[in-house]
Amino acid sequence: MKLAGVLLLITAVAFSARAEQARFDNYRVYELSIVTMEQLEVLQYLENYPDGYIFWESPVQTNMELSLVVPPHKYADFAAFTAKLGMTPRLKIKNFQEVIDNERPNKNRRDGFGWTDYYSVAEIYAWLDSMVAQYPSILTKKVYGQSYEGRDLVAVELSHKTGNPGIFIEAHIHAREWISSATATWLLNELLTSTNSAVVDLAQNYDWYFIMVSNPDGLEFTRSDNRMWRKTRQPSSILCFGTDGNRNFDYYWRNGGSSTNACSDTYSGPTAFSEPETEKMAEYYGTIASRINVQFSFHSYGQYLLTPYGFTGAPAPDNNADLQQIAQITAAAIRETHGTVYTYGNSAQVLYVTSGSTNDYFMGVHGTKLAFTFEFRDTGSSGFALPANQIIPNAQETLNGLIAFVAEAKALGYM
Numbered sequence: 001m002k003l004a005g006v007l008l009l010i011t012a013v014a015f016s017a018r019a020e021q022a023r024f025d026n027y028r029v030y031e032l033s034i035v036t037m038e039q040l041e042v043l044q045y046l047e048n049y050p051d052g053y054i055f056w057e058s059p060v061q062t063n064m065e066l067s068l069v070v071p072p073h074k075y076a077d078f079a080a081f082t083a084k085l086g087m088t089p090r091l092k093i094k095n096f097q098e099v100i101d102n103e104r105p106n107k108n109r110r111d112g113f114g115w116t117d118y119y120s121v122a123e124i125y126a127w128l129d130s131m132v133a134q135y136p137s138i139l140t141k142k143v144y145g146q147s148y149e150g151r152d153l154v155a156v157e158l159s160h161k162t163g164n165p166g167i168f169i170e171a172h173i174h175a176r177e178w179i180s181s182a183t184a185t186w187l188l189n190e191l192l193t194s195t196n197s198a199v200v201d202l203a204q205n206y207d208w209y210f211i212m213v214s215n216p217d218g219l220e221f222t223r224s225d226n227r228m229w230r231k232t233r234q235p236s237s238i239l240c241f242g243t244d245g246n247r248n249f250d251y252y253w254r255n256g257g258s259s260t261n262a263c264s265d266t267y268s269g270p271t272a273f274s275e276p277e278t279e280k281m282a283e284y285y286g287t288i289a290s291r292i293n294v295q296f297s298f299h300s301y302g303q304y305l306l307t308p309y310g311f312t313g314a315p316a317p318d319n320n321a322d323l324q325q326i327a328q329i330t331a332a333a334i335r336e337t338h339g340t341v342y343t344y345g346n347s348a349q350v351l352y353v354t355s356g357s358t359n360d361y362f363m364g365v366h367g368t369k370l371a372f373t374f375e376f377r378d379t380g381s382s383g384f385a386l387p388a389n390q391i392i393p394n395a396q397e398t399l400n401g402l403i404a405f406v407a408e409a410k411a412l413g414y415m
């Protein structure tokens with residue numbers, strides 16, 4: 001009796017304390033083109049009442065592509081409603097669980113931090129601390145706030161000398177985009193250890209500001225509960241959690257391409273800067289903005305290099321011709337590395353409308369002249385669950401892109 005009671009208690013504790021990772025067995029992923037208003041409205045309705053569907057992009061406008069994860073119990077419904085809407089879905093993934101199972105082949109290896117696997121917030125922060133300890137005269141750690149769940153919000157600054165132009169990189173604001181922080185940590189490691197002369201030049205003659213994990217609560221939630229989580233984790237309504245950090249910045253906030261529905265993946269938040277993660281990042285940026293020449297946001301997926309502004313009816317920035325020129329050179333350098341093809345252009349034109357994004361805020365409010373979003377690999381065969389063996393090639397092509405970017409920006413007088 002007594003033993004049974006204890007066992008029962010242990011089992012109960014084990015079940016309540018350990019989060020259950022959602023599985024996606026036989027979930028299919030389809031790509032759709034939204035053309036008509038009717039298609040848009042039906043998909044928007046579905047996003048609000050998803051009942052098992054998972055959107056990889058929010059349906060915000062006609063003339064956009066969107067990937068949709070379809071659970072087995074919706075196969076028939078999905079075929080029926082897309083046919084009624086005159087849509088021709090393209091099957092990209094037959095069993096999404098298989099893609100997730102192939103994402104981390106080395107996850108059971110215990111050989112320290114590296115770039116053949118993805119890591120937790122604690123592991124990333126511990127590695128950053130070890131690098132700061134190893135390079136105390138070059139690297140500085142700044143804790144610029146705490147997340148909603150109380151995790152540190154951390155920036156690292158790399159500087160070899162005073163007076164360098166500044167480059168700010170903000171990664172992993174979207175929880176499921178694991179490749180974004182993996183690429184950022186790899187870049188920092190190269191800047192600290194590479195003997196390649198082009199990389200040494202970047203390290204010594206520019207100051208680098210990195211936020212590796214802008215949304216630590218979200219990253220942890222993707223590891224414990226739901227790999228497809230995107231937003232922050234502050235409750236947004238009785239039923240739903242989270243705000244899209246990249247819709248929560250205070251510049252033309254709620255001006256298109258975001259949702260006022262608290263359950264949507266592109267929820268703008270109740271007010272601009274409602275999330276500690278975005279408010280604190282903006283505060284931190286305010287302290288360094290005068291020293292920043294270039295700002296990069298790291299995201300996935302799609303292989304895009306995007307320029308501001310994103311909001312509805314936005315004017316082109318005065319220096320748009322330079323932005324496109326630099327983007328073209330960067331995309332060419334990326335392609336020369338491993339053949340990866342990037343599409344570049346204004347984010348609202350080549351992707352979709354967005355408002356309250358980091359790029360728009362840093363350019364519009366702080367006058368940062370060069371602000372770009374990278375959407376890393378791939379184009380949808382794995383989507384957000386990019387196999388870890390692509391971290392290094394993705395990072396290598398990004399580094400080559402950055403080398404070409406900085407050279408062109410310098411030639412055009414931005415550094």
Ligand code: 0X9
Nearest residue numbers: 246299300310347354357359373
């Ligand atoms: O929707 C987004 O926030 C970004 N795409 S993602 O699939 N990673 O979610 C694109 C944002 C691009 N817009 C601007 N930076 N203005």
Ligand code: ZN
Nearest residue numbers: 174177299300
């Ligand atoms: Zn993103």
